[in-house]
Amino acid sequence: MCALFHHKDDLVVSASLDQTVRVWDIGALRKKTVSPADDFLQLSQMNTDFFGGVDAIVKYVLEGHDRGVNWASFHPTLPLIVSGADDRQLKVWRMNEDKSIRVWDATKRTGLQTFCREHDRFWILTAHPELNLLAAGHDSGMIVFKLQRECPAFSVSGDSVYYVKDRFLRFYEYSSQKDTQVIPIRRPGSNSLNQSPRTLSYSPTENAVLICLDGDGGYYELHIVPKDSFGRVDTVQEAKKGPGGSAIFMARNRFAVLEKSSNQILVKNLKNEIVKKSSLPVVADEIFYAGMLFGQVTWKSVALLSKHSISIADKKLVICLDGDGGYYELHIVPKDSFGRVDTVQEAKRGPGGSAIFVARNRTEDKVVIFDLQQRIVLEDLQTSTIRYVIWSSDMESVALLSKHSISIADKKLVHRCTLHETIRVKSGAWDDNGVFIYTTLTHIKYCLPNGDSGIIRTLDVPVYITKIFGNTIFCLDRDGKNRPIIIDSTEYMFKLSLLRKRFDQVMNMIRSSELCGQAMIAYLQQKGFPEVALHFVKDERTRFNLALESGYIQIAVASAKEIDEKDHWYRLGVEALRQGNSGIVEYAYQRTKNFERLSFFI
Structure with a gap:
């Protein structure tokens, strides 16, 4: 049904209706040279020799499909073979370094990964020459899919980020841009397809890392990183493992694991022992950390506070801690106590901290905030x-990032806005001004609190944002390399200043930057700021329209004199009459020689 050459080696892969995929060694053909002959008998003999059994040898027979195989192909860069058959399955086979073909388990002869459609048969398959993509055609259409996860798992902590690259946990410091290998986290041989870490959670106080993977139904690995172990393999402790759909740190020495089978959240300590179980009232397939809830110590309303947070009001200092299951300390600060130890009153302490989670429910397409304590x-x-x-x-x-949309909400999940993208949303982060910066496959974009969005710059390759410092975006690419990207934030900072009505900043940006263009003018008109748009415009016709819209009649008069057209003088007279400016009305009628209206006006 199909036969394809290997892109480098003297191999041919063939697909057959006998339910097998065969790999042929055609190395003998390269060594064999045949000269053309006019004699018919010699030509027949040459053809016989050319297709003889000694020239093309079947090296391997791959058996695993239940029906006839329609297509097979070598991967252009990886040691893989992909096949599609009438059993509605795609199978991925691995080719090892000695050029032999084997499956993941050579004794059981099972495929590394299987893609199946219930009612369709696969007929053709090909690999992208550069990207990690495969395309397969079936009875009712085609699919494009990946063999491995490309988004690196990472966790930001202050001025640094921990991330996974290859088989190692690495540490990157933003200020010095120093990259350090910390510990090995995966053993050689554990390189099965689609087994890249999915998420990473870091506890800065205990220097511990939780890594979640999708293999075997989902599991996690808990690594305790000794402080002196950076780059040293001999000090690495054995990782603790356990099943779970997702695992995240919720306190200094506690982490939560979602057990999908029982729909429970299991709270465990660093010894991997279960401390507490809590059943979820809704079916969840993933959980995300959402801070600590300290209802007793908030000043106006219930607040979601991050770990080790501090709140100050009316000389009262509240320190929220997460030890012992979560508690708070209330300190009364006397006015004359600065620097004096003898005047310090004893702190009032009480419980009240409970971990808050955002739980995702795929079936109902909703997220919930769940209080683990209550x-x-x-x-x-x-x-x-x-x-x-x-x-x-x-x-x-x-x-809340989906495949093709972004929803912005407040801490109580009150919806603010939703953005829809035609291509996939890859990552995002908040900057210090409350603007959400996100990436798609081809762009870096921004989203303001009111839902306005725009493009910051284009991308050559997809990147994943980890941190934003001013005009510098730190990100990871698909090769696991940290890349600082300098951006121009003038446009979205200008719009943010307008949104917050900080007109002094707006005027400073107008004087110092090169904000211009019809898009900016249209935005200012749409948002009700035509008077601001006047500072961008030099074209007299546009200035005239903006001046009438904003009510600046004197600027409109100056523009009308430059244009000197009857229609513009008429519109100026109508606007001046609406404002009750009789002098400009009379002047406009004189310029248009509208003596009938002028006599009536006089």
Whole structure:
């Protein structure tokens, strides 16, 4: 049914209706040279020799399909073979370094990965020459899919980020841009397809890392990183493992694991021992950390506070801690106590901290905020299936990232806005001004609190944002390399200043920057700021229209004199009459020689 050459080696892969995929060694053909002959008998003999059994040898027979195989192909860069058959399955076979073909388990002869469609047969398959993509055609259409996860798992902690690259946990410091290998986290041989870490959670106080993977139904690995182990393999402790759909740190020495089979959240300590179980009132397939809830110590309303947070009001200092299951300390600060130890009053302490989680429900397309202490759902929000939950630094805003949309909400999951993208959303982060910066396959974009969005710059390759410092975006690419990208934030900072009515900043940006273009003028008109748009425009016709819209009649008169057209003088007279400016009305009628209206006006 199909036969294809290997792109480098003297191999041919063939697909057959006998349910097998065969690999042929045609190395003998390269060594054999045949000269053309006019004699018919010699030509027949040459053809016989050319296709003889000694020239093309079947080296391997791959058996695994239940029906006839329609297509097989070598991967252009990886040691893989992909096959599609009438059993509606795609199978991926691995080719090892000695050029032999084997499956993941050579004794059981099972495929590394199987893609199956219930009612369709696969007929053709090909690999992208550069990207990690495969395309397969079936009875009712085609699919494009990946063999491996390309988004690196990472966790940001202050001025640094921990991330996974190859088989190692690495540490990158933003200020010095120093990259350090920390510990090995995967053993050689554990390189099965689609086994890249999915998420990573880091505890800065205990220097511990939780890594979640999708293999074997989902499991996690807990690594305790000794402080002196950076780059040293001999000091690495054995990782603790356990099943779970997702695992995240919720306190200094506690982490939560979602057990999908029982729909429970298991709270465990660093010894991997279960401390507490809590049943979820809704079916969840993933959980995301959402801070600590300290209802007793908030000043106006219930607040979501990050770990080790501090709140100050009316000379009262509240320190929220997460030890012993979560507690707070209330300190009364006397006015004359600065620097004096003898005047310090004893702190009032009480419980009240409980971990808050955002739980995702795919079946109902919604997310909920769940209080682990009270075991109740605090808030919920209907949204498309989310992939990432990204909180702002003050925990006041949250971005819910789906495949093709972004939903912005506040800490109580009150919906603010939703953006829709035609191509996939890859990553995002909040900057210090409350603007959400996100990436798609081809662009870096921004989203303001009111839902306005725009393009910051284009991308040559997809990147994943980890941190934003001013005009510098730090990100990871698909090769696991940290890349600082300098951006121009003038446009979205200008719009943000308009949104917050900081007109002094707006005027400073107008004087110092090169904000111009019809798009900016249209935006200012749309948002009700035509008077600001006047500062961008030099064209007299546009200035005339903006001046009439904003009510600046004197600027309109100056532009009308430059244009000197009857229609513009007429419009000026109508606007001046509406404002009650009789002098300009009379002047406009004189310029248009509208003596009938002028006599009536006099």
